[in-house]
Structure formats: C-alpha cells, structure tokens
Amino acid sequence: MLQAFWQKLVDWLKSAAGLTVLVTIVLTVVTTLDRGPYILVNTVVIGGMLALISVGLALIFGVLNIPMFAHGEYFMIGGLAAYAVFKPLEGLVKAGPGSLFALVAPLIAILAALVAGALAGAVTEVLAIRPLRKRARQNWVMNSFLLTVGVSVVLINAHQMILGVEFKGVDRFYSGVPLDFMGAFVSRDRVFAVILSFILIVAFWLFMGRTKTGRAIRAVSQDETGAMMVGIPLDSITMLTMAIGCALAAVAGGCLLFLYPTYPTAGMEPLYMAWFVVILVGLGNVIGALVGGFMVGLARVLTIEYIGTGWEYVVPTCLIILVLLIKPSGIFGTEVRGVLDQ
Amino acid sequence: MDLAAKDSSMNAFQWILDKLCLTPLGLIGLIILAVGPLLPGMDQEYLIRWITLAIFIAASAIAFDLTVGYINIVNFGFNAIVGLGGYTSAILAARVGLSPWVGMFIGAFTAAVTGFLVGLLTLRHRGIFAALVTWFIGLALMGVCQKWVPLTRGMLGLRAPQLFQTSSNVPYYYMILIMMVIIFIICRWLTRSKMGLAFQAIGQNMEAARTSGINPVWYRVANFTISCALAGWLGWFYAHYIGILTPDFMHTSKTVEVLAVAYIGGRSSLWGGPFIAIPFLVSMELIRSGFSNLPGIHLVIYGLVLILVMIYYPGGVAALYYKYLAKPKNSILRFLVGYREAKEVLRRRS
Numbered sequence: 001m002l003q004a005f006w007q008k009l010v011d012w013l014k015s016a017a018g019l020t021v022l023v024t025i026v027l028t029v030v031t032t033l034d035r036g037p038y039i040l041v042n043t044v045v046i047g048g049m050l051a052l053i054s055v056g057l058a059l060i061f062g063v064l065n066i067p068m069f070a071h072g073e074y075f076m077i078g079g080l081a082a083y084a085v086f087k088p089l090e091g092l093v094k095a096g097p098g099s100l101f102a103l104v105a106p107l108i109a110i111l112a113a114l115v116a117g118a119l120a121g122a123v124t125e126v127l128a129i130r131p132l133r134k135r136a137r138q139n140w141v142m143n144s145f146l147l148t149v150g151v152s153v154v155l156i157n158a159h160q161m162i163l164g165v166e167f168k169g170v171d172r173f174y175s176g177v178p179l180d181f182m183g184a185f186v187s188r189d190r191v192f193a194v195i196l197s198f199i200l201i202v203a204f205w206l207f208m209g210r211t212k213t214g215r216a217i218r219a220v221s222q223d224e225t226g227a228m229m230v231g232i233p234l235d236s237i238t239m240l241t242m243a244i245g246c247a248l249a250a251v252a253g254g255c256l257l258f259l260y261p262t263y264p265t266a267g268m269e270p271l272y273m274a275w276f277v278v279i280l281v282g283l284g285n286v287i288g289a290l291v292g293g294f295m296v297g298l299a300r301v302l303t304i305e306y307i308g309t310g311w312e313y314v315v316p317t318c319l320i321i322l323v324l325l326i327k328p329s330g331i332f333g334t335e336v337r338g339v340l341d342q
Numbered sequence: 343m344d345l346a347a348k349d350s351s352m353n354a355f356q357w358i359l360d361k362l363c364l365t366p367l368g369l370i371g372l373i374i375l376a377v378g379p380l381l382p383g384m385d386q387e388y389l390i391r392w393i394t395l396a397i398f399i400a401a402s403a404i405a406f407d408l409t410v411g412y413i414n415i416v417n418f419g420f421n422a423i424v425g426l427g428g429y430t431s432a433i434l435a436a437r438v439g440l441s442p443w444v445g446m447f448i449g450a451f452t453a454a455v456t457g458f459l460v461g462l463l464t465l466r467h468r469g470i471f472a473a474l475v476t477w478f479i480g481l482a483l484m485g486v487c488q489k490w491v492p493l494t495r496g497m498l499g500l501r502a503p504q505l506f507q508t509s510s511n512v513p514y515y516y517m518i519l520i521m522m523v524i525i526f527i528i529c530r531w532l533t534r535s536k537m538g539l540a541f542q543a544i545g546q547n548m549e550a551a552r553t554s555g556i557n558p559v560w561y562r563v564a565n566f567t568i569s570c571a572l573a574g575w576l577g578w579f580y581a582h583y584i585g586i587l588t589p590d591f592m593h594t595s596k597t598v599e600v601l602a603v604a605y606i607g608g609r610s611s612l613w614g615g616p617f618i619a620i621p622f623l624v625s626m627e628l629i630r631s632g633f634s635n636l637p638g639i640h641l642v643i644y645g646l647v648l649i650l651v652m653i654y655y656p657g658g659v660a661a662l663y664y665k666y667l668a669k670p671k672n673s674i675l676r677f678l679v680g681y682r683e684a685k686e687v688l689r690r691r692s
Contacts, residue, residue, distance in 0.1 A: 067470055067473075067474070128649055128653070131653045131654075132652065132653045135653060135654070136656065139414070141469070141470050142414065142416060142469060142470065142473070143652060143656065145416070145470065145473065146416070146601070146605065146648070146652055147649060147652045147653065149598055149601070149648070150602075150645045150646070150648035150649035150652060151645070151649065152645075153595075153598060153641055153642075153644060153645030153648065154642055154645035154646055154649065156638075156641075157638035157639070157641035157642045157644075157645065158638070158642055160637055160638035160641075161636050161637060161638040161639050161642060164637075165637070264638075272478070272481060275474060275477075275478075276478070279471075279474055279475070279478075283470070308489070310485060310488055310489040311485060311489060312485075313478070313481040313482050313484070313485040314482045314485045314486060314489075316478070317478045317479060317481065317482035318482075320475060320478055321463060321475075321479075324463060324464070324467070324471070324475065325463070328466070328467055328471075
C-alpha cells in the first residue's frame with residue numbers, strides 16, 4: 001500500500017508537472033534562505049491571489065471556450081466595490097480598533113467585491129456574450145476573444161470617464177502590529193489575504209467536486225450537447241460560470257486593495273499574469289491554474305528581487321517560449337475539447 | 343484568379359486599374375485624398391495631422407488585415423512590431439548616424455525577422471495560441487524598450503531625425519498616402535495570387551487545406567512575415583514623422599485601435615479599414631476634444647462600436663457593401679464598382 005503510493009509519487013515527480021512543482025518548491029526554499037523569508041511571504045500572497053484570478057480565467061476558458069481579455073477589469077471592479085464600501089466605514093474602524101466592527105468591516109467590503117464581480121460577470125454574459133452565441137458559433141474562440149477586448153475597452157474607459165484616473169485605495173484593512181514570521185514582519189492584511197484565498201480555493205474545489213451545480217458545470221465543459229440532453233439548463237450554467245469566474249477575480253481585487261489601489265487600467269497587470277499562468281499550465285486546466293498561480297507568483301517575485309522591476313513581463317514570456325518549444329500543451333496538459341482548432 | 347489573366351473584354355483603363363487593384367470608386371477616393379490638402383479651408387495643420395495619423399492607422403489596418411482576414415490569426419503584438427521597426431531605424435540614426443532612408447530597410451527587415459521567428463514558434467499551434475503569445479511577445483518587447491535605457495532612453499523617449507526639413511505636415515501626408523497605396527497593392531497582389539488562394543483555404547478550414555496538399559505552417563509563416571515587414575516599415579514612418587518614440591506606442595491598447603479599425607471596416611476586405619479610418623478616427627478625435635470634461639468617452643464609444651460590430655455585423659462595412667451594392671443595375675454604378683470587383687461580387691452572390 002505504502003509502496004504503491006510511493007511508486008505513484010515517484011512517477012508523478014518524473015512527469016513534467018511533478019518536476020516543475022518540485023523545482024518551484026526547491027527554488028522557493030533556496031531563495032528564501034538566500035534573501036530572507038519575505039520572498040516566501042510575497043510568493044504566497046501574490047501566488048494565492050494569482051491562483052484565484054487564473055482559476056476564474058481557466059474555468060471560463062474551459063467551460064465556455066471564451067479567452068477572456070476583460071478578466072482584469074473584474075479585478076478592477078472588485079477593487080472599486082471594496083473601496084466604495086470600506087472607505088465610508090474607515091473612520092468608524094479607526095475609531096475603535098479591536099472592536100468586533102473593525103473585524104467584520106473588511107469582510108463586508110470583500111463580500112461587496114464578490115457580489116459586484118458576480119453581477120458584472122452575469123451582466124456581461126447576458127448583454128454581450130449570449131447574443132454572439134445565439135448568432136454564430138463558427139470561429140467562436142477568436143470572435144469571443146475580440147468581443148471581450150471590446151468589453152475591456154468599454155469598462156476601462158467608463159471607469160476613467162465616471163470616476164477619473166486617480167488612485168482609489170485604502171491604507172489598510174486591519175490595523176495592529178505586524179505578525180512576526182521567521183524574523184520578517186508580515187502585515188495583518190497579507191495574512192488576511194492569504195487565509196481568504198485559501199478558504200476560497202477550498203470552497204471552489206468542494207463546489208466543483210461535490211455539488212450538483214458544480215457537476216453540471218463540469219458536464220457542460222466536457223460535452224455541451226450531452227449536457228443539454230440530460231436536462232442541464234445551458235443558459236443558467238453559462239451565466240453561473242461567468243459569474244463565478246468574475247467573482248473570483250473581483251475578490252482578489254478587493255483583497256489586494258491595500259497593496260494595489262484601483263484605477264482604470266489596474267486590471268491589466270493581473271490579466272497578463274493570469275494569462276501567463278493559464279498558458280504555462282495548459283489552456284483551460286483549472287487544477288493546473290491553482291498550482292501555476294504560485295509558480296508565476298514566484299517567478300515574478302524572483303524577477304523583481306534579482307533582476308529588477310519592469311522585467312516581470314520579459315521573464316514569463318521567455319518561460320512561455322520555452323514551454324511552447326518543449327511541451328506545447330502546457331506543463332499540466334490541457335483537457336479542453338477540440339473545438340479550438342482554428 | 344491568376345494575376346496575369348487579361349480578359350479580352352477589358353479596355354486599357356480597366357486593365358491599368360486592375361493592375362493597381364483599384365476600382366473606379368477607389369480611384370475617386372484616392373484622388374479626393376490627394377487633392378484634399380490643397381483645397382481651401384483644409385490647410386489647417388492640426389487637421390492634416392489628424393488625417394495623416396488616421397491614414398497611418400488605416401495602412402496599419404491593411405497590414406493587420408492580411409493576417410487576420412486571410413489566415414485567421416490575430417497578431418496581438420502588432421504595434422510592438424511596428425514599434426520595433428521604428429526603434430531600429432531611430433536607434434541606428436541616433437547612435438550610428440545612419441540616414442533614415444537606409445534605416446527604412448533595416449527597420450522593416452528586423453521586423454520581418456522577428457515576425458518570422460515568432461511565426462515559426464506560434465503558428466504551428468492553434469490560432470488562439472498565436473494571439474496570446476504575440477501579445478506576450480509584444481509586452482516583452484515593450485518591457486525591453488522601457489528598461490534598456492542606455493539604448494532606447496526608456497520612458498524619456500528616443501529622438502528620431504525628421505524625414506523632411508520642414509515644419510509642415512503636408513509632405514508626410516503624401517508620404518503616408520503613397521505608403522498606404524503601396525501596402526494595399528502588395529497585399530492585394532498577394533491575396534490574388536495562388537498564395538492568396540492558399541491563405542484563404544487555410545483561414546476557412548485548415549484540415550481541408552492540409553488534405554489538399556497545402557502546408558499550413560509554411561503559408562501562415564510567410565503571411566505573418568510579410569505582415570510584420572510591412573508593420574516595421576510603417577513604424578519607420580511613425581518614428582521619423584512624430585520625431586520621438588516612447589515605449590507606450592508599443593502597448594496592446596494601440597494594437598486594439600488598429601484591430602477596431604480593421605474589424606469595423608470589414609475583415610478580409612483590405613479596403614474596409616482605409617475606407618472607414620478617416621471618418622471614424624477624425625470623428626473620434628472631435629468627440630474627444632468636444633467632451634473634454636468626460637475623458638475617455640471616445641474610447642467607450644470605440645469599444646461599444648467594436649462590440650456591436652462583433653455581435654451583429656461581423657463582416658463590417660465591407661460586408662454591407664457586398665450585400666447592398668453587389669449588382670448595380672445602373673450602368674454608371676456598375677462602372678464605378680469596377681471590373682474585377684463586380685465579377686467577384688457576382689461570384690460571391692451565386
């Protein structure tokens with residue numbers, strides 16, 4: 001029993017997925033020993049958030065076959081919603097740190113981000129993507145991609161038009177002394193972000209695996225016609241998928257408000273990073289995106305640490321070129337059906 | 343349709359127009375553009391500058407349409423390639439002192455080589471891969487231009503010598519107009535040739551094309567390389583017209599501008615982009631300056647138009663033209679629509 005498990009583990013470690021995961025872990029440990037524990041902390045914070053965003057992206061690509069270009073804008077919407085809710089409460093929170101209200105207020109803000117993201121995603125699906133789906137399915141991947149490019153342009157500039165270009169951020173969600181982690185001081189907000197991202201990842205996992213709706217979503221991703229034949233309502237499933245994917249990005253936007261204040265093009269960088277993840281692990285692979293988020297998070301942290309800011313686009317691009325040359329289906333392989341040939 | 347084919351029913355005028363790939367209607371449009379700056383009331387520098395930049399976007403849209411309309415690959419790093427051509431020429435001019443007129447060829451060549459390598463890397467895979475990877479390569483190129491400060495001066499902007507020793511925009515206007523016509527003719531000749539037939543076959547159904555003995559990768563890479571070479575050439579013009587290059591020019595949002603013009607004009611028509619570029623971009627510019635209290639409103643309209651076109655009229659303006667002006671009964675109209683165009687339209691109809 002133990003031997004069989006061991007054999008399986010060794011086999012997995014020899015595969016591309018296992019090797020990269022191993023390299024990531026070793027690299028994290030080595031660089032943490034080299035430069036200090038904040039490398040590990042940053043990787044986990046950025047990686048957790050990136051995992052949330054890219055899981056949404058991979059889900060939408062895997063189930064609906066839409067390569068979302070506007071995903072970053074839902075990150076921005078989440079940040080905006082959290083800002084709109086938390087900013088009025090900030091004075092009250094500062095007046096009584098340690099009270100129950102100060103503990104709950106950030107959670108309300110994140111909840112607002114989640115709801116806003118889900119609503120925005122559902123509205124986008126109904127207003128933009130469903131009409132396209134009803135009209136024509138040929139060349140769907142490219143057309144829906146360009147459609148979301150249009151959505152992205154509209155959302156960015158509507159933000160700029162209505163709310164202006166200035167940064168909208170909060171100083172902190174939770175005040176109080178930073179926590180001590182192996183000699184590095186970690187602010188409470190970062191801990192909060194990490195815990196929240198892990199809770200959401202587990203909740204998402206359970207939802208997809210254990211609930212009837214989650215199974216319906218997976219069924220649609222495997223075979224749309226078959227899913228329709230067994231009585232799965234396609235329209236509501238597509239809407240739900242969009243809502244979940246966008247809500248995950250929006251939660252990340254709300255959580256990171258203390259780190260990245262929101263402004264019209266705030267979503268661009270998370271979008272690039274999430275796409276790096278999704279291509280690296282294989283298009284539409286949801287589980288791979290979870291792991292890949294931490295890998296790209298590490299790559300980003302290391303690039304900034306050892307090479308300097310501004311090179312964080314160059315290094316992942318080189319990684320992607322390598323992956324395309326060696327294993328075009330991505331590190332974890334892709335399970336999306338073959339409608340994408342074109 | 344073979345390029346050398348000469349129908350006996352063609353007269354000399356039709357034959358020349360056919361070689362230039364123009365319809366009489368297109369010729370009239372070009373004549374209007376050519377005499378435009380000479381008309382009274384049109385000689386304001388800002389207006390000519392706007393139209394020059396609009397024609398620049400129009401020419402970009404033609405080169406962009408060669409890949410998007412014919413082999414169905416969206417080159418999302420298009421403007422990075424344009425910028426690469428511009429930077430190459432500008433760096434050579436600024437650091438080595440090379441004349442821009444030589445830099446033109448080197449800029450286009452660099453862009454072509456980059457396009458060739460990117461094409462080899464991505465075009466073996468599905469179309470969406472090519473779109474995403476060209477996007478990232480574009481971002482990486484922009485990052486390099488931002489951060490390689492000793493060579494490119496980064497965000498400070500690289501000065502490029504002007505092409506003409508004048509402060510007027512008119513010489514540049516004619517320059518880009520001629521460049522646009524040349525690019526149009528190159529792309530039209532390509533798509534009319536046997537190669538163009540292969541492009542269309544690949545764009546419509548790759549498996550069927552492969553079965554009939556077409557090597558999709560070769561044709562896709564060839565198409566992509568040509569498009570990138572043209573992009574590099576346009577970048578050269580931009581660098582030496584504006585006089586200063588910043589990495590912002592290589593950003594994806596600039597590619598989206600070209601993409602919107604190409605799509606609203608009509609995919610795989612080549613003339614749709616140039617046809618709508620000037621009215622569309624100039625009216626956008628008017629909206630932008632008219633509603634200065636609402637910054638970004640012109641881009642909201644831009645995005646909305648793109649969404650509506652994508653959903654309700656994927657063929658753009660060109661498809662409207664083929665649908666309603668297809669087979670004019672009036673003999674003057676039939677003359678204006680042009681010989682080969684009219685034949686083509688009839689073929690599409692049947």
